[in-house]
Amino acid sequence: MYGVPVMMTCLDPMEQFAASVYTKVIFTQVKKEIDSISIVNFISKRRVSTTMVYTVEEYGFPGQNVVALYDLKRGRLVCRCGFWEKKSFPCRNIFLVMKYEHVKIIPERLILRRWRKDVKTVNGYTEKTALADERGFLLRHGALDATSQWMLFVGSKNDDLYKKCMSGIRQICCDLQACSDNDTMDMSLNAACDVRDPTVVRSKGAPSTRGHKG
Structure with missing residues (x-):
């Protein structure tokens, strides 16, 4: 923007x-x-x-x-x-x-909050459209990415915070999947809900995320 x-x-x-x-x-x-x-x-x-x-x-x-x-x-x-x-x-x-x-x-x-780029961008655009198009998706995605940076920073400080953060992410992903009625998002939400620890991600048969961008 x-x-x-x-x-x-x-x-x-x-x-x-x-x-x-x-x-x-x-x-x-x-x-x-x-x-x-x-x-x-x-x-x-x-x-x-x-x-x-x-x-x-x-x-x-x-x-x-x-x-x-x-x-x-x-x-x-x-x-x-x-x-x-x-x-x-x-x-x-x-x-x-x-x-x-x-x-x-x-x-x-x-x-x-009023000085944040993500709040200004999404709230301003919401007044003009239902955010159903591609631009709306990109705006929402950017806002969520910017907001989550602090969570990722704090959650990486030690093992206890990491476990709490990972548990919360899993729960949020599952809640979003349960609330979503968009069939086109089901596959990505299923993958996000099944968040694993680093040692499990590399297990044989795990789906590869290389080449995909959120």
């Missing part, structure tokens, strides 16, 4: 994730904040329980310190500069903290 933006900053993973999530207008503003990391000076950091407390200042304003908090356990990022209250997306200070903590994905709680 919007094309693929050219990566302009030195933080490609962070910028690419933002480009995949935000609408074009909001991404342009977010990219400016990512690029503005260069004018933010790191002062210090200290640990308070599970939270890392960062102190930074902006170039040209020495002594005007700003505090940003990062809680790894809860995936919480907060800056006390007041930018979030005005713009509702992360500021340059938060992106600096993400850089220091090697965080490549913007926490889900910092991405408002």
Whole structure:
């Protein structure tokens, strides 16, 4: 819908994730904040329980310190500069903290639903059509793909989360199959419902998925 933006900053993973999530207008503003990391000076950091407390200042304003908090356990990022209250997306200070903590994905709680590319695309198109044509299928597919990326990221962190995520995917696929009245989708839903662990997928006689794109 919007094309693929050219990566302009030195933080490609962070910028690419933002480009995949935000609408074009909001991404342009977010990219400016990512690029503005260069004018933010790191002062210090200290640990308070599970939270890392960062102190930074902006170039040209020495002594005007700003505090940003990062809680790894809860995936919480907060800056006390007041930018979030005005713009509702992360500021340059938060992106600096993400850089220091090697965080490549913007926490889900910092991405408002109204700024998301998938919500804007599908909801806007729904008003004009019943989404029964090929374009509607592609829009829905893209929206589901973008929304599921965070689930896949969290579900891959450890074995317990992986098992819970896999169990949920199996259940959702089976529920979708039960609710679907479209005969043309039955074959793909049957295959999706039978989600297996990696060691089982390679068993003899298992159907091959190579060459097929969702």
